[in-house]
Amino acid sequence: MTPDLKFRHIALLASLTLVLCYLAANLGGVLILRAPQTLWPLWPGCAVLVAILLVSPQKVWPVLVPSGLSGFALYDFLAGVPASSIAVLLLADVVEVLIAAWGVHYLLRGVLRFDSLKAFSRYALVAVILGPLVGTLIGAQASDSDRWTTFRMNFLSDNLAFLTIAPAILGWVERFRSSSRISRAHYLEAAALLTALFSLGYALFFTRTPYTSPALLYSLVPILLWSALRFGYAWAAACCSIVALLSVWGAVHGRGPFLESDPIHRVLSLQLFLLFTTTPFMVLAVLVEERKRHESVLSESEERFRHMADHAPTLIWMSGTDKLCTFFNRGWLNFTGRSMAQELGDGWASGVHPNDRERCLLAYAAAFDSRQDFQLEYRLRRFDGEYRWIVDFGAPRFRPNGTFCGYIGSCVDITERKLSELSLHELTGRLIRAQEEERSRIARDLHDDINQRMAFLQIGLDQFKRTSLNVTSSGQKQLDKLVEVASEISSDLHSMSHQLHPGKLDLQGLVPALASFCKELSHQYSLQVVFLYHDVPVHLPKDVALCLFRTSQEALRNVVKHAGTSHATVELTAHPDAIELCVSDSGSGFNPAAVQGKGGLGLVSMSERLHLVGGFLAIESDPSRGTTIRARIPLSTSDDQRVDQPRHHVTTA
Numbered sequence: 001m002t003p004d005l006k007f008r009h010i011a012l013l014a015s016l017t018l019v020l021c022y023l024a025a026n027l028g029g030v031l032i033l034r035a036p037q038t039l040w041p042l043w044p045g046c047a048v049l050v051a052i053l054l055v056s057p058q059k060v061w062p063v064l065v066p067s068g069l070s071g072f073a074l075y076d077f078l079a080g081v082p083a084s085s086i087a088v089l090l091l092a093d094v095v096e097v098l099i100a101a102w103g104v105h106y107l108l109r110g111v112l113r114f115d116s117l118k119a120f121s122r123y124a125l126v127a128v129i130l131g132p133l134v135g136t137l138i139g140a141q142a143s144d145s146d147r148w149t150t151f152r153m154n155f156l157s158d159n160l161a162f163l164t165i166a167p168a169i170l171g172w173v174e175r176f177r178s179s180s181r182i183s184r185a186h187y188l189e190a191a192a193l194l195t196a197l198f199s200l201g202y203a204l205f206f207t208r209t210p211y212t213s214p215a216l217l218y219s220l221v222p223i224l225l226w227s228a229l230r231f232g233y234a235w236a237a238a239c240c241s242i243v244a245l246l247s248v249w250g251a252v253h254g255r256g257p258f259l260e261s262d263p264i265h266r267v268l269s270l271q272l273f274l275l276f277t278t279t280p281f282m283v284l285a286v287l288v289e290e291r292k293r294h295e296s297v298l299s300e301s302e303e304r305f306r307h308m309a310d311h312a313p314t315l316i317w318m319s320g321t322d323k324l325c326t327f328f329n330r331g332w333l334n335f336t337g338r339s340m341a342q343e344l345g346d347g348w349a350s351g352v353h354p355n356d357r358e359r360c361l362l363a364y365a366a367a368f369d370s371r372q373d374f375q376l377e378y379r380l381r382r383f384d385g386e387y388r389w390i391v392d393f394g395a396p397r398f399r400p401n402g403t404f405c406g407y408i409g410s411c412v413d414i415t416e417r418k419l420s421e422l423s424l425h426e427l428t429g430r431l432i433r434a435q436e437e438e439r440s441r442i443a444r445d446l447h448d449d450i451n452q453r454m455a456f457l458q459i460g461l462d463q464f465k466r467t468s469l470n471v472t473s474s475g476q477k478q479l480d481k482l483v484e485v486a487s488e489i490s491s492d493l494h495s496m497s498h499q500l501h502p503g504k505l506d507l508q509g510l511v512p513a514l515a516s517f518c519k520e521l522s523h524q525y526s527l528q529v530v531f532l533y534h535d536v537p538v539h540l541p542k543d544v545a546l547c548l549f550r551t552s553q554e555a556l557r558n559v560v561k562h563a564g565t566s567h568a569t570v571e572l573t574a575h576p577d578a579i580e581l582c583v584s585d586s587g588s589g590f591n592p593a594a595v596q597g598k599g600g601l602g603l604v605s606m607s608e609r610l611h612l613v614g615g616f617l618a619i620e621s622d623p624s625r626g627t628t629i630r631a632r633i634p635l636s637t638s639d640d641q642r643v644d645q646p647r648h649h650v651t652t653a
Helices: 002-029 046-053 059-080 083-107 117-142 148-179 184-207 212-231 235-251 263-311 330-336 347-353 353-370 417-468 471-499 503-506 510-525 542-563 601-612
Strands: 315-319 325-328 374-381 388-396 404-414 528-536 569-576 576-587 615-620 627-634 648-652
Touching: 002 046, 002 059, 002 148, 046 059, 046 117, 046 148, 059 083, 059 417, 117 148, 148 263, 184 212, 184 235, 212 235, 212 263, 212 315, 212 542, 235 263, 235 471, 263 330, 315 330, 325 347, 347 353, 353 374, 353 388, 388 648, 404 648, 417 471, 510 528, 510 542, 510 569, 542 569, 542 576, 542 601, 601 615, 601 627
Parallel strands: 528 569
Antiparallel strands: 315 325, 315 404, 374 388, 388 404, 528 648, 569 576, 576 627, 615 627
8 A cells, every 4th residue: 555545544544533433423412411411421523533443443443532532522512512512522532532542452452352251240340330430430520410320321422332333333334344244034134133222212212202111121132132142242232332322312301101200310210221121131242252262163173173184094983972983983883884874883893803892892992991091902893794804992081170071982903913923922932932842853863863872982981981901090090080071961952852842741750840840940050949829730732831830941041130139939730721831030020111111032932932822921010129020821631631639848958
């Protein structure tokens, strides 16, 4: 915009302000009740000027304020008001206008929407109370009559104008700027509202017959409620302004219910009626606007969430406080090929694999009851009927005040990872089985072949020693040394064969084999091992027995290497459906979380061995508090295979 156009724009705006303020002053003059003193039931001038300032840029306020005051001064001059009184009134008006305009602009930060009770309260504090209070205190000095009466009347007249006319102007300007689309039905309803209001206002305030009963004024309540609930604060303020103008005009011209003989009482009762009528409906309208705004924000937030959820590359679900699901995103519905209605509630569970369903629901219910995050892996039926492995991450939802409102979860298809894990486990199992077979072969060769040869060698050396008479003394010593070396090699080969594959495990069972191993380890490393066993079946599956033996073997070797203690306990307990192994010590311990994913080959080997037989491994340890390793393997044995005996223990040292 060029400087010339800018000047012309400001000049036009100032001229328009002058005209509007002059017309507002004339409107106030029409509503004057002349008695022994001049009474203003409603003074719209300052409210109109403040509304003009608030909808205009601040940089033009220095031009608009003098223009508006000029309109007031012109009206006062034409009405014959003395110059001294005009000066006092202009001073009062400029103070009132600046307090109201600057205060509202500062407190509302330039956002002139009364869509919250907080915003309206700030406006009312500055514009309805503080500005008129200071302005009327100054303006009362220009009155020649009772200044208290003048102050009271003028204060209430400005209150009413700032409570009705100014919000109406601000609301309509905001609606015009927003350019919101309004339906024809809305226009028709608004026309019906105005028709009803003007008709009822005419009947109440334009009739010449005085009404003694104030009950008829309650007929305005439905219409004002209509405006507040359906149209918001702008329409409510406009309707209250219409009621105020009609009632004041009727009282000034001797019509309507406000016809007390004392003019002061008449104006005061009229102002109080308007004040106590306008205030609750304006507050109600603001509350309705606030609720609509919150609903709009919530609706927009929900729409954003749905859009994000529907375009997310995961399967998303939500549940309420009753554990029933309330939402599934488009990804979930596309995956299952089912409708939202079919999945809601607990309908989604029908798509879970029958072997996983009970486990899945129990884990979900347990996490739900404890309000904890959970992670589940289960198989879910895809739209083509194939079951796919998914991992489900669930987290509780809480409102800002801490109220629990349900769960939200996201799922990812991990079928490919599962297949890779199965392939890896299968390969690991094959390697472990191959290792055990090779160990068994080597142990058998050592025991049946090489160890036997060493035995023959040792026997031959002994016979040679007894039958050789011409061996010198030094030769005899050398021969004794060879016999001793042969004996040590034979013993080492026997021990090596036993470590590679304990023959006692195949011949006598798990309990004797473990007892023998604990005894050998105790003698070898000066470690006191307490071996406990209870109700262990006589005949265990070969792979189960070997797994438990190797797990015990590896766990005790870890005690020797890392625990730094001289005491350990091995406990073997059989249950109707499983067998458990517990190896514990009171040594240095460690932090299992710190080594998760970084464990040595020993821990990995134990875990993989147990996985091959359907078992699992649990590690309980804390620094300086020892370590407990628990292994559990599902077991199905009949009662006649079980040794029913009291609890036994073997202590080795």
